[in-house]
Amino acid sequence: MIHLKKILCPVDFSECSCHALRYAIDLALKEHALLYLIHVIETHINDMGDIMKHIDLLLDNKQIDNLRTHLLHLVPDDVRPNIRTEPIVEKGIPFVEIVKAAKDRQVDLIVMGTHGRTGLEHILIGSVAERVIQKAPCPVLSIRLPKHVFSMP
Numbered sequence: 091m092i093h094l095k096k097i098l099c100p101v102d103f104s105e106c107s108c109h110a111l112r113y114a115i116d117l118a119l120k121e122h123a124l125l126y127l128i129h130v131i132e133t134h135i136n137d138m139g140d141i142m143k144h145i146d147l148l149l150d151n152k153q154i155d156n157l158r159t160h161l162l163h164l165v166p167d168d169v170r171p172n173i174r175t176e177p178i179v180e181k182g183i184p185f186v187e188i189v190k191a192a193k194d195r196q197v198d199l200i201v202m203g204t205h206g207r208t209g210l211e212h213i214l215i216g217s218v219a220e221r222v223i224q225k226a227p228c229p230v231l232s233i234r235l236p237k238h239v240f241s242m243p
């Protein structure tokens with residue numbers, strides 16, 4: 091029998107990822123699973139191939155703590171006491187950090203949006219979602235916004 095003990099929900103604070111979070115919360119409640127919420131602060135690779143360091147300077151520990159709190163507050167007040175939730179904030183390339191978090195924590199399922207902040211309607215699935223589906227060590231449930239209709243090119 092499949093038992094979901096740990097669920098990972100990547101959140102970029104877009105409408106679609108917050109919609110996916112509702113599914114993740116519901117599944118976590120039904121399965122009594124630990125729910126990890128991850129947000130990745132995107133870093134960029136410059137022409138020299140070095141990870142730009144300025145992000146580190148801009149984001150101090152206080153801001154990272156604020157992001158963790160923000161993640162936790164996405165879970166509705168009335169549900170929060172009934173669910174074990176752990177916020178994760180990482181810096182890096184979103185799909186890499188999401189897959190790494192799933193591996194390190196041996197999660198049973200990833201629940202994420204099909205689209206993110208760009209919300210491009212002509213694409214079937216966003217690049218972060220596509221890469222996570224390809225590389226994840228576990229099943230991935232990708233959730234589309236009901237209003238988001240894919241129009242054939």
Ligand code: AMP
Pocket residue numbers: 099100101102104106107110128129130131132184201202203204205206207208209215216217218219220
């Ligand atoms: P995208 O592939 O960028 O259109 O986003 C698809 C989904 O990937 C979003 O709905 C989120 O679930 C997840 N995602 C995208 N970017 C991030 C990020 N920086 N941190 C956490 N999750 C993300």
